[in-house]
Amino acid sequence: MSLHEPETPDVGETADGTVDYDELAALLGETAIDREEHINAPAFVVRPDEVQEALSVLHEEAGFDYLSNVTAQQYADRYESIYHLKKYDDPTQEVGVVVPVPTDEPVSQSAEAVYRTADWHEREAYDLVGIEYDDHPDLRRILLPETWQGHPLGRDYNPEKPQVVPFRKHENPLQPDTRGEGADADTMFINIGPHHPATHGVLHIKTVLDGEQVADVEPDIGYLHRCEEQMCQQSTYRHQIMPYPDRWDYVSAGILNEWAYARAAEDMADIDVPEYAQVIRTMSAELCRIASHMLALGTFALDVFGDFTAVFQYAFRDREVVQNILEELTGQRLMFNYLRLGGVAWDVPEPREEFFEMIRDFLDGLPEKTKEYHNLITSNEIFQVRCVDTGELPPEVAKQYGATGPVARGSGIDFDLRRDDPYGYYEELDWDVITEEGCDNYSRVLVRLREVEESAKIIEQCVDLLEDWPEEDREIQSNVPRTLKPDADAEVYRGVEAAKGELGIYMRSDGTDKPARFKIRSPCFCNLHTLREMTEGEYIPDLIASLGSLDIVLGEVDR
Amino acid sequence: MLQGAPLPERIIELLPFGSGPLGTAIAAILGAALVGTLMMSMTAVAGPWAKRKVTAAFTDRYAVNRLGPFGLFIIIADAVRLLSKELIVPEGVDRPAWDLAPVVLASSALLGFAVIPMGSGIHLADPEVGLVYVFAIASIASLGLVMAGYASNNKFSMLGGLRAVAQNLAYEIPLVLIAASVVLFSGSLQMSEIVARQAEPLLSLGPVTIPTWYAFVNPFAFVLFVIANLMEVGRNPFDIPEAPTEIVAGYQTEYSSVYFVLIYLGEFLHIFLGGAIIATLFLGGPAGPGPESIGLVWFIVKIWAVYLFTQWARSALPRLRIDQLIEVGWKGMLVLSLANLVMTAVIVGVIA
Numbered sequence: 001m002s003l004h005e006p007e008t009p010d011v012g013e014t015a016d017g018t019v020d021y022d023e024l025a026a027l028l029g030e031t032a033i034d035r036e037e038h039i040n041a042p043a044f045v046v047r048p049d050e051v052q053e054a055l056s057v058l059h060e061e062a063g064f065d066y067l068s069n070v071t072a073q074q075y076a077d078r079y080e081s082i083y084h085l086k087k088y089d090d091p092t093q094e095v096g097v098v099v100p101v102p103t104d105e106p107v108s109q110s111a112e113a114v115y116r117t118a119d120w121h122e123r124e125a126y127d128l129v130g131i132e133y134d135d136h137p138d139l140r141r142i143l144l145p146e147t148w149q150g151h152p153l154g155r156d157y158n159p160e161k162p163q164v165v166p167f168r169k170h171e172n173p174l175q176p177d178t179r180g181e182g183a184d185a186d187t188m189f190i191n192i193g194p195h196h197p198a199t200h201g202v203l204h205i206k207t208v209l210d211g212e213q214v215a216d217v218e219p220d221i222g223y224l225h226r227c228e229e230q231m232c233q234q235s236t237y238r239h240q241i242m243p244y245p246d247r248w249d250y251v252s253a254g255i256l257n258e259w260a261y262a263r264a265a266e267d268m269a270d271i272d273v274p275e276y277a278q279v280i281r282t283m284s285a286e287l288c289r290i291a292s293h294m295l296a297l298g299t300f301a302l303d304v305f306g307d308f309t310a311v312f313q314y315a316f317r318d319r320e321v322v323q324n325i326l327e328e329l330t331g332q333r334l335m336f337n338y339l340r341l342g343g344v345a346w347d348v349p350e351p352r353e354e355f356f357e358m359i360r361d362f363l364d365g366l367p368e369k370t371k372e373y374h375n376l377i378t379s380n381e382i383f384q385v386r387c388v389d390t391g392e393l394p395p396e397v398a399k400q401y402g403a404t405g406p407v408a409r410g411s412g413i414d415f416d417l418r419r420d421d422p423y424g425y426y427e428e429l430d431w432d433v434i435t436e437e438g439c440d441n442y443s444r445v446l447v448r449l450r451e452v453e454e455s456a457k458i459i460e461q462c463v464d465l466l467e468d469w470p471e472e473d474r475e476i477q478s479n480v481p482r483t484l485k486p487d488a489d490a491e492v493y494r495g496v497e498a499a500k501g502e503l504g505i506y507m508r509s510d511g512t513d514k515p516a517r518f519k520i521r522s523p524c525f526c527n528l529h530t531l532r533e534m535t536e537g538e539y540i541p542d543l544i545a546s547l548g549s550l551d552i553v554l555g556e557v558d559r
Numbered sequence: 560m561l562q563g564a565p566l567p568e569r570i571i572e573l574l575p576f577g578s579g580p581l582g583t584a585i586a587a588i589l590g591a592a593l594v595g596t597l598m599m600s601m602t603a604v605a606g607p608w609a610k611r612k613v614t615a616a617f618t619d620r621y622a623v624n625r626l627g628p629f630g631l632f633i634i635i636a637d638a639v640r641l642l643s644k645e646l647i648v649p650e651g652v653d654r655p656a657w658d659l660a661p662v663v664l665a666s667s668a669l670l671g672f673a674v675i676p677m678g679s680g681i682h683l684a685d686p687e688v689g690l691v692y693v694f695a696i697a698s699i700a701s702l703g704l705v706m707a708g709y710a711s712n713n714k715f716s717m718l719g720g721l722r723a724v725a726q727n728l729a730y731e732i733p734l735v736l737i738a739a740s741v742v743l744f745s746g747s748l749q750m751s752e753i754v755a756r757q758a759e760p761l762l763s764l765g766p767v768t769i770p771t772w773y774a775f776v777n778p779f780a781f782v783l784f785v786i787a788n789l790m791e792v793g794r795n796p797f798d799i800p801e802a803p804t805e806i807v808a809g810y811q812t813e814y815s816s817v818y819f820v821l822i823y824l825g826e827f828l829h830i831f832l833g834g835a836i837i838a839t840l841f842l843g844g845p846a847g848p849g850p851e852s853i854g855l856v857w858f859i860v861k862i863w864a865v866y867l868f869t870q871w872a873r874s875a876l877p878r879l880r881i882d883q884l885i886e887v888g889w890k891g892m893l894v895l896s897l898a899n900l901v902m903t904a905v906i907v908g909v910i911a
Contacts, residue, residue, distance in 0.1 A: 304877045385883055
């Protein structure tokens with residue numbers, strides 16, 4: 001399998017840059033046994049033993065190099081895995097691959113051989129829904145404990161049944177832990193986390209060390225699994241789901257997450273959003289991005305500097321200002337719950353001048369602060385020695401793992417949904433997508449720092465717009481029915497550019513006011529998967545730095 | 560007073576026990592207790608209070624301000640808190656090495672102060688090989704680190720212990736080499752002699768006379784020594800054996816309660832001992848404006864200046880990686896300190 005993109009124009013692409021699904025169907029030939037219409041893009045139905053064939057055709061020949069998400073679900077008569085494919089060059093070109101398998105024998109071929117990111121996605125599908133994947137290199141539970149009985153998102157799962165697991169079945173934490181044989185036996189196994197100063201939450205990294213160097217790492221996630229998908233499936237579209245996204249990436253990226261749900265649901269139910277509300281959304285989302293990137297910067301500095309030092313506090317000081325602005329706007333500091341389907345909850349606070357003044361004060365002070373960060377962090381020679389050329393993630397590998405956000409852009413992948421798959425008001429505004437070619441920890445930090453400046457540009461333009469917006473035209477919400485019941489069997493997958501990368505939502509409606517399947521594509525989940533590639537052969541401090549540079553939030557990884 | 564008899568001998572004269580073995584012993588213990596108490600109380604101020612205040616000042620915060628003036632009584636509160644905690648002895652630790660390590664750490668630093676002339680007549684002993692003694696005794700701390708790391712039965716401690724050895728090996732040698740260049744100037748290993756030599760005037764600018772402090776005579780050696788000292792005491796950017804974000808707390812991961820206090824104390828004493836060595840070798844010891852009797856004040860000011868420098872570095876600099884540190888040590892510092900030694904030898908040989 002070649003990792004290089006095909007150089008000729010992709011098959012199945014029309015001259016104006018949209019997907020020609022008939023041509024794709026011809027390309028797939030007999031592998032595609034049917035075609036489904038999803039709201040975001042058509043999907044081809046593929047036999048469970050021809051998954052790899054279909055996907056590699058789409059990857060190699062049609063140029064779909066980005067496996068955005070894998071959704072698994074159970075219908076009354078079958079299981080289904082849906083592979084959502086996109087292109088890094090143009091994420092509006094989408095196609096789905098639907099793989100139905102019978103209920104009595106839920107075995108489907110693994111896509112891991114074509115897209116490495118499928119490894120974790122399929123483990124999750126196996127864990128939560130119960131589909132087994134043939135040829136999967138390591139099909140184990142990923143979010144739930146190894147000893148869990150049943151698959152909670154399956155239809156026959158009985159949540160009332162107690163999970164009785166005898167103690168002896170649990171893995172013994174004190175078992176002998178030298179791994180390898182012969183010459184490899186002098187490696188040392190060490191648990192970094194779940195309680196460790198640098199894991200940014202409850203993450204457990206099973207690490208094999210050869211001296212000070214990392215021989216192997218395996219992130220063990222799921223400590224913060226809170227059944228977010230299931231909770232959303234039990235909530236109504238109109239009001240009950242919106243508070244949950246705040247709790248995925250809970251460190252100040254709330255509105256970005258809310259937007260992911262809002263975008264998916266609005267596309268599904270065909271709801272328009274007034275332009276005025278889009279501007280407010282754009283502004284508040286970018287404020288969240290600044291807050292989130294500040295936190296990422298501060299905690300990364302914490303990992304590299306080694307203590308709660310000046311940089312950490314400065315980053316938090318500046319984040320605090322953003323939090324205050326967001327508190328003025330939404331009434332909350334973390335769990336904003338500000339977006340509504342079809343708009344936002346309320347207009348900017350009165351007196352408007354004072355609120356805009358607050359934002360402008362922050363924006364005016366920002367260049368000086370950014371300069372300070374560059375002085376203190378990025379131009380510090382020790383910092384450069386530590387971060388340049390460590391934790392390298394080449395672009396081809398990043399694409400294989402479905403990396404997005406600053407992690408992808410730090411590897412030189414020019415991919416940003418705000419520009420490539422426009423939503424909100426971004427298209428009308430003047431800003432740039434930041435990329436760095438270094439592929440290392442340093443680039444990822446630099447990307448975030450520079451993105452803060454771009455976000456500031458966006459916010460400034462939004463404030464200008466809002467200030468001049470005619471008073472009679474300030475519509476904050478469109479008319480949305482009190483009870484939202486999208487058409488039965490409508491399926492949609494939509495992503496937005498959250499602080500950490502593409503945050504996607506898949507929803508399937510069964511005609512009721514609650515989604516039949518609600519799947520979250522978490523950017524942190526996919527980005528964390530790259531950790532192993534980044535850190536093999538590096539030193540322990542670089543492992544910690546790489547983990548910090550990924551900027552994961554475990555609430556979003558585990559959902 | 561500066562060149563007066565060591566402190567115990569003058570205590571003997573004040574006491575009614577005569578100058579026999581008993582009198583000497585009592586006087587020595589009293590003198591040592593005085594110096595020890597002084598250093599420990601400085602540590603008490605530096606650890607729970609000054610460190611917080613200094614870091615807070617660097618990071619735009621207030622830090623402790625609730626108990627007593629400037630929050631000073633937090634020292635008492637913290638002492639009570641730390642001492643009343645449960646001493647957890649993990650399963651499988653290698654006793655008594657595990658119990659001895661904190662004692663070794665704290666006492667090795669404390670013993671070093673025996674030969675430091677602190678001014679105002681406080682100078683416990685003045686052996687001819689004072690400088691060698693102080694380096695020898697300070698490097699016993701490495702032994703304590705290895706004991707702590709190895710005996711804790713914890714992999715993070717183990718890594719910390721190994722890092723500590725690697726780091727100390729890489730920095731002892733440059734440190735001693737730079738000190739040797741000072742000895743070339745002073746022509747003596749005796750601490751009082753080194754201090755006395757620095758009292759001579761270097762040049763006079765009107766009313767201001769600049770003394771021949773070796774920091775002025777050889778600033779290059781001074782800078783090198785300050786850096787090497789930072790590595791020796793293991794503060795940022797060289798706090799690699801502890802490295803809180805990487806290996807939890809390194810060799811001290813498994814220590815709690817009193818043992819933790821001892822290790823903490825040992826670390827701060829080491830910073831102060833480093834400061835004392837720098838002051839003695841490069842900053843004229845207790846010398847300063849005013850009468851000689853306030854020499855102790857100047858000495859403490861110099862120690863605290865070095866302490867503040869370590870805190871500044873801690874707040875502002877990222878930590879190096881262990882392999883990079885070893886590289887800087889063996890390829891950079893060692894070469895520079897050798898060059899410094901040769902240069903000094905040439906200068907001293909030609910001029911003198």
